[in-house]
Amino acid sequence: MLISPACRDALEGWLTHRKSLDGVADNTIEAYRGDVLGFLTFITGHFGDTTGLAPLARVKPTDMRAWMAHERRRGVAARSLARQLSSVKSFYRWLAEREGFEPTAVLATRSPKFQKKLPRPLAxxxxxxxxxxxxxxxxxxxxxxxxxxxxxxxxxxxxxxxxxxxxxxxxxxxxxxxxxxxxxxxxxxxxxxxxxxxxxxxxxxxxxxxxxxxxxxxxxxxxxxxxxxxxxxxxxxxxxxxxxxxxxxxxxxxxxxxxxxxxxxxxxxxxxxxxxxxxxxxxxxxxxxxxxxxxxxxxxxxxxxxxxx
Missing domain, CATH: 1.10.443.10 (Intergrase catalytic core)
Known part of the structure; x- marks a missing residue:
């Protein structure tokens, strides 16, 4: 499923913003791109709408749950899904401010729980x-x-x-x-x-x-x-x-x-x-x-x- 040119432009605009203003490293930018592109592709297919940014503005909590369930079925671990969700939220904050829509449904989505691995120093x-x-x-x-x-x-x-x-x-x-x-x-x-x-x-x-x-x-x-x-x-x-x-x-x-x-x-x-x-x-x-x-x-x-x- 291809995403709309408007969605692709929005994604690239956000990545440029993160790189130029926030000084994010290249490999982190590529991780962000993969995370958000996967989400945009799912939402496009989920709504069956490949025109403009309209599908992104009407995402509801049920749609977020559907995306997360889809990712888990693909075998994405909780830790990785939490990172993907963090990327999507960051993208939505930026996009909602530019486009003037309400991003609460996305921003209020709870991150999946996972056991944090604490580093183990040597004596x-x-x-x-x-x-x-x-x-x-x-x-x-x-x-x-x-x-x-x-x-x-x-x-x-x-x-x-x-x-x-x-x-x-x-x-x-x-x-x-x-x-x-x-x-x-x-x-x-x-x-x-x-x-x-x-x-x-x-x-x-x-x-x-x-x-x-x-x-x-x-x-x-x-x-x-x-x-x-x-x-x-x-x-x-x-x-x-x-x-x-x-x-x-x-x-x-x-x-x-x-x-x-x-x-x-x-x-x-x-x-x-x-x-x-x-x-x-x-x-x-x-x-x-x-x-x-x-x-x-x-x-x-x-x-x-x-x-x-």
């Missing part, structure tokens, strides 16, 4: 043991030094794996502070611990390839850019050796960075900045710290929040 000794043990998985000394350097950047600086593997030779020797461009093109300042500087310097001294400024810092066995899958595989072997759960992934090293900083008395907002999270609630979930601990941090940080008793 401090397990994170250190992972860095030490991952070196033992490599057949060559320089690869051992490389894998240890990558994990030290994840755990010591809170980098995402994509950010660590995005570093260039021109970024070395690592400075005291790095500027990292993360999700959505957001830039943040990250302090670099001595251990990370030493680990990267040791890798560079051992690696066998000529390096130009624009070359990727971390190289695969044949000299190409290092794949994140290779780091994940090295961690799989190391976690089996250490008896750690399957949640001990490269991303878990970043979780651990945040959790251990907070446990050491770090300020939640400062950790939010270091991680590059747009929302403080993301940092709270990321750190997987209980509410009592968060309240303690809040009480100590906020003069009006201190409770006396």
């Amino acid at each position: 401090e000794d397990a994170a250190r043991a992972m860095i030490d043990t991952v070196e033992l998985q490599a057949g060559k000394d320089w690869i051992a030094a490389r894998d240890a350097a990558v994990l030290t950047l994840l755990y010591g600086c809170g980098l995402r794996i994509s950010e660590a593997l995005g570093l260039r030779f021109a970024d070395t020797p690592l400075p005291d502070v790095m500027r990292i461009t993360g999700k959505g093109g957001k830039e943040r300042v990250v302090p670099v611990i001595d251990a990370a500087r030493r680990a990267v310097a040791r890798y560079l001294a051992a690696q066998p390839f000529p390096m130009e400024p624009d070359d990727p810092l971390f190289r695969g066995a044949r000299g190409g850019a290092l794949s994140p899958r290779l780091i994940a595989k090295a961690m799989e072997s190391a976690r089996m050796q250490l008896g750690l759960p399957a949640t001990a992934t490269p991303h878990a090293m970043r979780h651990s960075f945040a959790t251990h900083l907070l446990e050491a008395g770090g300020d939640l907002r400062a950790i939010q900045e270091l991680l590059g999270h747009a929302s403080l609630s993301t940092t709270q979930a990321y750190t997987a710290v209980d509410t009592a601990r968060l309240m303690e941090v809040y009480d100590n940080a906020h003069p009006k929040g201190r409770r006396h008793g």
